[in-house]
Amino acid sequence: MTMPTVLLTGVSSLPGYQTAIHLLRLGYQVVGIYFKNKIRLDHQNFKLKKADITNPGLITKLVKKIQPEVIVHMAALGNVDLCETEKKLAWRTNTLASAHLARLASRYSPQFLYLSTDFVFPGKDGNYRELDPPNPINYYGLSKLGGEIATLSSNTTWAVVRASSIYGFGPGRKNFAKFLVERLSQGLKVGALVDQYTTPTQASLLAKAVCEIIERKLCGFFHVVGERMSRYEFAIKVASTLGFDRSLIQKAYVKDMKWVAKRPIDSSLNCERTRKLLKTKFYSSSIAFRVLKEEYQAVIKTPKAN
Numbered sequence: 001m002t003m004p005t006v007l008l009t010g011v012s013s014l015p016g017y018q019t020a021i022h023l024l025r026l027g028y029q030v031v032g033i034y035f036k037n038k039i040r041l042d043h044q045n046f047k048l049k050k051a052d053i054t055n056p057g058l059i060t061k062l063v064k065k066i067q068p069e070v071i072v073h074m075a076a077l078g079n080v081d082l083c084e085t086e087k088k089l090a091w092r093t094n095t096l097a098s099a100h101l102a103r104l105a106s107r108y109s110p111q112f113l114y115l116s117t118d119f120v121f122p123g124k125d126g127n128y129r130e131l132d133p134p135n136p137i138n139y140y141g142l143s144k145l146g147g148e149i150a151t152l153s154s155n156t157t158w159a160v161v162r163a164s165s166i167y168g169f170g171p172g173r174k175n176f177a178k179f180l181v182e183r184l185s186q187g188l189k190v191g192a193l194v195d196q197y198t199t200p201t202q203a204s205l206l207a208k209a210v211c212e213i214i215e216r217k218l219c220g221f222f223h224v225v226g227e228r229m230s231r232y233e234f235a236i237k238v239a240s241t242l243g244f245d246r247s248l249i250q251k252a253y254v255k256d257m258k259w260v261a262k263r264p265i266d267s268s269l270n271c272e273r274t275r276k277l278l279k280t281k282f283y284s285s286s287i288a289f290r291v292l293k294e295e296y297q298a299v300i301k302t303p304k305a306n
């Protein structure tokens, strides 16, 4: 029996790459789309394609040809400040391309899963639940919310999976854990915010949850996150777990940041409902950092892959 085919956009991002690996482990055929950053993933059931998701003609051809049972859409313009200065590009990439993919899924693919963000919420009070009303304060959040609306409007078994400060090792933009390791391993100081809170999502946990949602054909909104903490608390935990000098981590404050786009102060997500629904075990923070340590040790052994 041939396993279903998943078309996965954003395979060259950390969550995309981890999701591809977990899907392949489960026996799925995966077609992964990258844009500017080619990745290497050797597996007999994996095909890598280069495509620009903002080119509707090209994407239509691809989906028609592959007719995947599932589309997992993780590609986006993820740089929050760039989204603020390049609004048209952000809208085209995060909203219009998602709407086009959701329309194609309605015709050719019974299941559509969209990776979204805590930044769809205003980020004043935190602890946002899956069905709380979104109200983004920056253009990245707004353009991702456009993608959410397109997803739930599709005629598919759809899922909007929200994550927050995704971290781990693998391809994609530098995430905070990777940045910390890079600096701390060289004995360099790092500033970390004490007054901004998120619920950091370990990429490998996200990939497991995404796979379960696909396997069980679940529909709706999901929050896949870890425990709420400040960037400073996160940095201290990373340093302690990986054996770096904690005194290199210095307290920083939101008021001193030179961001272009506004940032939520507390965009932490409440994941109680999702945890109850899924069998995937969400990590407590002690397990999450133990897993990070194992991943870090694997990176040290094979640095090129990460």
Ligand SMILES: NC(=O)c1ccc[n+]([C@@H]2O[C@H](COP(=O)([O-])OP(=O)(O)OC[C@H]3O[C@@H](n4cnc5c(N)ncnc54)[C@H](OP(=O)(O)O)[C@@H]3O)[C@@H](O)[C@H]2O)c1
Residues within 6 Å of the ligand: 009, 010, 011, 012, 013, 014, 015, 016, 033, 034, 035, 036, 037, 038, 051, 052, 053, 054, 073, 074, 075, 076, 077, 078, 079, 093, 115, 116, 117, 118, 144, 162, 163, 164, 165, 166, 167, 171, 172, 173
């Ligand atoms: N970073 C976080 O903490 C966080 C939190 C919540 C949700 N997310 C979501 O996670 C996903 C990955 O983002 P990221 O933050 O990890 O950033 P990232 O590393 O920059 O990943 C962005 C991905 O989108 C692809 N992409 C961008 N423009 C494209 C285009 N025009 N055509 C095809 N592919 C395109 C990139 O491909 P190339 O690299 O090959 O160009 C890359 O695979 C996004 O959906 C983002 O909203 C991220």
